[in-house]
Amino acid sequence: MKIGREDFEALIKGEKTIAPYIELDCLAGSYSVFGVRTAGNPNYLIRAIYEMYEANLNKKLAIKAVRKLFRSVGQGSVGLNNLLKKLGMDLTPSEFLVLVFRLQHQQGWGAPFELVEAGEKRIVLRTKHTFESEVLKDWNMPVCGIHQGWIEGVLKAVTGKTWFCLEKTCHAKGDEYCEFVCDQVEPSWKFKAEAVVKGESAITEFIEHKPLEGKIQLIDEPVVMMPRFIFTSMTTSLKKTMGEAPASGVNYRAYMDMGKENVEHYKKMGITNPRTLSDMAFTFYSQMGWFNVIKEEWDEGTKTKMITLSHTVESESFGSTGKNVCFCTAGLLAGIIEGSFGIRVQAKEIKCKSKGDEHCVFTITNKPS
Ligand SMILES: [Zn+2]
Ligand SMILES: [Zn+2]
Missing domain, CATH: 3.30.1380.20 (Trafficking protein particle complex subunit 3)
Structure with a gap:
């Protein structure tokens, strides 16, 4: 049944309903309104x-x-x-x-x-x-x-x-x-990113994944998915070429730079509040599977910030080793805080899941300039 302007006007005024336009053919299993297939709302x-x-x-x-x-x-x-x-x-x-x-x-x-x-x-x-x-x-x-x-x-x-x-x-x-x-x-991405920090959105809303084109974007920024064992693989390779201590130092430094650059990217979205910047970075990395934040504490006496994380990407990747392994994560935390607050800090892992502790715990202290 064809629908015309008069019908719409009557519908808007409430003088008519859609009843004459419903076609229900139970045997054919079709239900349409204005010739458009529809269905009930189970x-x-x-x-x-x-x-x-x-x-x-x-x-x-x-x-x-x-x-x-x-x-x-x-x-x-x-x-x-x-x-x-x-x-x-x-x-x-x-x-x-x-x-x-x-x-x-x-x-x-x-x-x-x-x-x-x-x-x-x-x-x-x-x-x-x-x-x-x-x-x-x-x-x-x-x-x-x-x-x-x-x-x-x-x-x-x-x-x-x-x-x-x-x-x-x-x-x-x-x-x-x-x-x-x-x-x-x-x-505005600023608006969306802030919603993620407040727990009103999850990053999954902003991931544009085009698997057939080989592209993934997260808030307009190209990202890649990596297997988690890349952490053991890269660290083992670095250790072989330069020894364990320098390898840890290089990892720390590289991830610190990455954390800082990441914050710079958020600043370009128009976010300026240091607390929002660091919360945003923690929330994003957490939602990307790097770790989960258990708690953050501040000790006024020693001016030390303590961050407790569960399942860091490194401790999960290395498994039980009997020692601290989260140098990349420590660097990342330092970089995020340096970038957000414009200060210089030192991050140190004091407890690690790989060493047998319940969680990985990091201290953040000011670096004397
Ligand atoms: Zn409602
Ligand atoms: Zn750890």
């Missing part, structure tokens, strides 16, 4: 998507991953937007958003939104609940990543600009409404 699929991400992330980050996935779904609405334009209908972004969700809602998907605010750079929508807030009620937190991503994608599709959608209140958390505040933002 609750178990929604839960499965969230739980797939939750298996490797915490709940908060899993919701962000779902949101990213549904951004691409929202971008698909560009087709509907073009059709409306062809029909001579010029809707504002917020009117279009409400229409998209009305059509989806009548198919058992999206939420029936009401507009709270419709500005040029800010749109606020709310609904009593969404399907994900019902399915994931037991998470007891704002869970509507599907709608957040979907809204962001729709707004990007019709405005060509980047939008950031925040769920202020959520039915799954016990609030009266799921309320979404959407702001048009300048796409």
Whole structure:
């Protein structure tokens, strides 16, 4: 059944529903609306998507991953937007958003939104609940990543600009409404990198992996994946050519320079706060699999910073050796702190997993100039 301008106008006014446009052929296993194949919204699929991400992330980050996935779904609405334009209908972004969700809602998907605010750079929508807030009620937190991503994608599709959608209140958390505040933002890595440090994003959101082209980028910076045994392999090779002590010194120095350069790269993103710079580097290296930060302590008496790490890349790579092995990691920590705070420091590993300690512990002290 063909749909025309009058039909859309009637749908927008609420005088009509999509019922006449639904074609359900159970034997053929096809269900379409306006000639586009669609499907119901099985609750178990929604839960499965969230739980797939939750298996490797915490709940908060899993919701962000779902949101990213549904951004691409929202971008698909560009087709509907073009059709409306062809029909001579010029809707504002917020009117279009409400229409998209009305059509989806009548198919058992999206939420029936009401507009709270419709500005040029800010749109606020709310609904009593969404399907994900019902399915994931037991998470007891704002869970509507599907709608957040979907809204962001729709707004990007019709405005060509980047939008950031925040769920202020959520039915799954016990609030009266799921309320979404959407702001048009300048796409900025600074903003994204800071979200990683705050634990609101994981670096997986910003990895662009093109395996068939042999390329990986992390926040616009080319990166490579390496096998972890490169640490034993390189160190063994250095030891053979120059002896153990000089090899450790070379590793320390090389990774210190790398840590410093890495911080310089963050500074180019516009990040200037020293604490943010060092937190960012620790968080990024941790999320890249180099180590996990157990704790950081400060001893005022000796002016010493102590950093405790679990599973450093070197201790894992070397295994049990009876001595300290984390010279690269020590250098990296020193480089990060020197680069971030503009001071000169010395990092020393005082406990090591490879030596039989529970964790690797490093002291950072000022280097007398
Ligand atoms: Zn919600
Ligand atoms: Zn160690």
